[in-house]
Amino acid sequence: MDRIHTLGRHMCPNKQLKQPIKVTVTGAAGNIGYAFVFFAGQGRLFGQDQPIDLTLLELPNSKRPMMGTVMELDDCAYPLLANIRTTTSIDEAFVGCQVAVLVGAKPRGPGMERKDLLSENGKIFKAQGEAIDRYADRDCKVLVVGNPANTNCLIVQRYAPSIPKQNFTAMTRLDQNRADSILASKIGVHSRQIRNLIIWGNHSATQVPDASQGIIMNYPQPGMVTAARGAVSNDKWLTTEFVETVAKRGAAIIQMREKSSAASAASAACDHIHDWFIGTQSGQIVSMAVISDGSYGVPEGLCFSYPVTCQNGKWQIVQGLQWDELTKKRIEVTTKELIEERDLALQSLAANTK
Numbered sequence: 001m002d003r004i005h006t007l008g009r010h011m012c013p014n015k016q017l018k019q020p021i022k023v024t025v026t027g028a029a030g031n032i033g034y035a036f037v038f039f040a041g042q043g044r045l046f047g048q049d050q051p052i053d054l055t056l057l058e059l060p061n062s063k064r065p066m067m068g069t070v071m072e073l074d075d076c077a078y079p080l081l082a083n084i085r086t087t088t089s090i091d092e093a094f095v096g097c098q099v100a101v102l103v104g105a106k107p108r109g110p111g112m113e114r115k116d117l118l119s120e121n122g123k124i125f126k127a128q129g130e131a132i133d134r135y136a137d138r139d140c141k142v143l144v145v146g147n148p149a150n151t152n153c154l155i156v157q158r159y160a161p162s163i164p165k166q167n168f169t170a171m172t173r174l175d176q177n178r179a180d181s182i183l184a185s186k187i188g189v190h191s192r193q194i195r196n197l198i199i200w201g202n203h204s205a206t207q208v209p210d211a212s213q214g215i216i217m218n219y220p221q222p223g224m225v226t227a228a229r230g231a232v233s234n235d236k237w238l239t240t241e242f243v244e245t246v247a248k249r250g251a252a253i254i255q256m257r258e259k260s261s262a263a264s265a266a267s268a269a270c271d272h273i274h275d276w277f278i279g280t281q282s283g284q285i286v287s288m289a290v291i292s293d294g295s296y297g298v299p300e301g302l303c304f305s306y307p308v309t310c311q312n313g314k315w316q317i318v319q320g321l322q323w324d325e326l327t328k329k330r331i332e333v334t335t336k337e338l339i340e341e342r343d344l345a346l347q348s349l350a351a352n353t354k
């Protein structure tokens, strides 16, 4: 461990604070990691009464920017940030870890698909799965952000067999938030008024944004709730342009920024963890990629984005939703892609260990 920085609980102004939750962030000096740690320090993960201990993991050649990030975190003096540790050792990074946020990986550049990162990033997630299996808290909860996120999550889970399967998730919350914002601007409302848009399948161009369950709160007047389909009143747009714009938003951002999305990804990671731990509101559905139990005919063991509700730190897949023919076809495509990614990843990991 390179550094332990202890602010000390006595320095926290709120005497009612609980024991800190141990959060490990990989790729902490990267674009997403850099935004995420400040959001985490501000209490976006578990609320304003829950301190955290942060452990930051980076590659040795990014140690200096990681230390610089810690200097800035120190200077923020966040009351909820009890301890900060930094390391470049994967073995140290996950000791006692209760929440692992796996960001550290290579991002795609212009013209690449996320699955082009499969073989390089697969090795990272295998090693992290093994380290989580060995060193983390037995109920460690994992969020995979690094791409291809679903398949990397499947790899981590496979290499951490002693941790419950339900504890491994990948992020499609960014896609959900994008869907909310695109629909909100179409209708002329705030994204926070949009609920229950669903992302099915892979965090890739084959993902299936689905507005069939969507509702608009306080629309057209305060106190009223309107179905998204009724509010848009243009099914063609909802099943074509809307779906494509959401699915290609990541690529569109890369075109503009010449780098992949960062702050919005970090913010979505906070939303994901927050809802998982604190719970969704009554009637609220969010999207999370989880290890499939076979629900909706998806092969067991794939990491597939489903509509879920969360309570008491556990997610539950919303069952019994119906798909129209077009959605059904799209879901077949995204499922097929996930099967191909899984097979490719497992083959390439097996070849590497020979």
Ligand SMILES: NC(=O)c1ccc[n+]([C@@H]2O[C@H](COP(=O)([O-])OP(=O)(O)OC[C@H]3O[C@@H](n4cnc5c(N)ncnc54)[C@H](O)[C@@H]3O)[C@@H](O)[C@H]2O)c1
Pocket (backbone or CB within 6 Å): 026, 027, 028, 029, 030, 031, 032, 033, 057, 058, 059, 062, 103, 104, 105, 106, 107, 108, 124, 144, 145, 146, 147, 148, 149, 171, 172, 174, 175, 203, 260, 261, 262, 265
């Ligand atoms: N799921 C999503 O919605 C979503 C959204 C945006 C980006 N991403 C993905 O997140 C990943 C990170 O993106 P970024 O923009 O922060 O990239 P970045 O290149 O800015 O940062 C990645 C950081 O990870 C570090 N790193 C690499 N391998 C590591 C390892 N084995 N252990 C620890 N640290 C390691 C690097 O040193 C770097 O600092 C990419 O794969 C990107 O495609 C996912």
Ligand SMILES: O=C(O)C[C@H](O)C(=O)O
Pocket (backbone or CB within 6 Å): 107, 108, 114, 147, 174, 249, 250, 251, 253, 254, 260, 261
């Ligand atoms: O698109 C990418 O490669 C980065 C990220 O997955 C995103 O959706 O913004």
